[in-house]
Amino acid sequence: MNKIIISAALAVLVALPVTAFSSPERDLSEFRSYYQNRFPDTPFADFQNGVYSIDAASREQWEDIEEFAPYELNISKGEELFNKPFANGKTYASCFENGGIGIRQNYPYFDTVTGEVKTLELEINECRKANGEKPLKWKKGPIADISAYMAYTSRGNAFNIVIPDDPRALAAYERGKRHFYTKRGQLNMACADCHYYYSGNMIRADLLSPALGHLTHFPVYRSKWGGLGTTHRRYGGCNKQVRAKPFKAQSAEYRALEYFHTYMSNGLEVNGPGARK
Amino acid sequence: MNDIRRKFLKTAVGLGSIATAIASGLLIPQRAIAAYMESAFAATDASAALIAAEGSDQHTPSDEVKIKAPDIAENGAVVPVTVSSTLPNVESISIIAEKNPSPLAASFQLSGQSEAYVSTRIKMGKTSNVIAVVKSGGKLYSATQEVKVTIGGCGG
């Protein structure tokens, strides 16, 4: 059984080395080196394509789908929703820097005023609230379409997540990092077990994607979902797959995880929305 | 309701108007366009499906029919399949997923202007042969590709 094999193997591995001298910059540098050593034939930029950067057979199928990907329908819907004025006449553009165009690579960011990690979906709903509209559901539907459109306008921009010199920001980053490396659920597995230590290996018939470049293509159209879903929809699914109780979408825990997780992909380009199995 | 239909049909000209009529729910489409091969799509074995769709289940494997489909499908819900043929005067192309509950996935009718080429994405319930059947000169030719459908480890 996979669970037994992985647990036994990892019992030998050293857990997260939290030293007094660790810093996000150092973590990032080690993270990148780890994957570049593990997958020496993959150019750094290609990690934005997940498993397709490390497996030719699935890449071919993915390229077939990318010829005219199903998320194209979502981008059109998202553009329409993004441009449609609220009842008060204003649009989403009024809430965002640069009118909301080409800004995906800045999310999530740490808001020093509120002390919160702000994700794109969070700000989409904050915009709605500020303009007297009801919030959208977090995991799929219109919010994913809008997020897809905004990601699409940002394609090609390199992720640039900032961790300001603020103990609260650092705490959020550390919280996200802790989630990534902590074992959870009945299967007692951490995100890192599949996506760091065992990335590139098979789990039954699935190839484990490297965490480097993980979030660049969200929101994602998954063949399994037959539709588009947000980052936190996938986080919930992953937690459930190791039989752990999922956190709520846009909870402090998932926002912290997204903060750490996206920071680890700094330098890689936005390529959302994406298509995956 | 019938009066409305009759009046609309009297004034409607060309397929464009029929399309509008369909979209507005006024016309039952099955009667407007070539009959939908209901029984072919309902057939539960490849042989019956082909007889209903193409008139026969006898097809000759030919290397003038090419089928492109993955060896191992990433996800059985979305399997890209492309069929092309160098045979002359291809009238129709049918795609069969042998082990699907209803093996006929789709059937395409070509015109004199068409090139013998079609690409689509199909659902497959399990590992199966995918057969591309092409009608040329009244006869059926085919190409087959086995596509494996697996159970993922990530619950998908």
Added chain:
Amino acid sequence: MASTIKIRAKTKSGTTTVKALFSHPMETGNRKDKKTGEKIPAHHITEVTAEYNGSVVFTAQMGPAVSKNPYLSFKFKGGEAGENVKITWVDNKGKGDSLEAAIK
């Protein structure tokens, strides 16, 4: 309202390649509703018609085994940049949609 159809049509060396994407659930009729346990009724595109220059150049008949949000690509001889192709779909509930797009 964003259309349920997206079309990309390109002509090259006398052949026009058309790619179309349709927004449709393509329910097989075999899936069960998780909450009620009842089968979700079949709801899928049955026919797609492509017209160019006033005549039908291609027809597709689809069963429910075509993937959700169907994709279709076909080719025909002729077609010039700026001319239109028209794609129409119809489903088993009698609903449908149509879209014209210029060949590039």
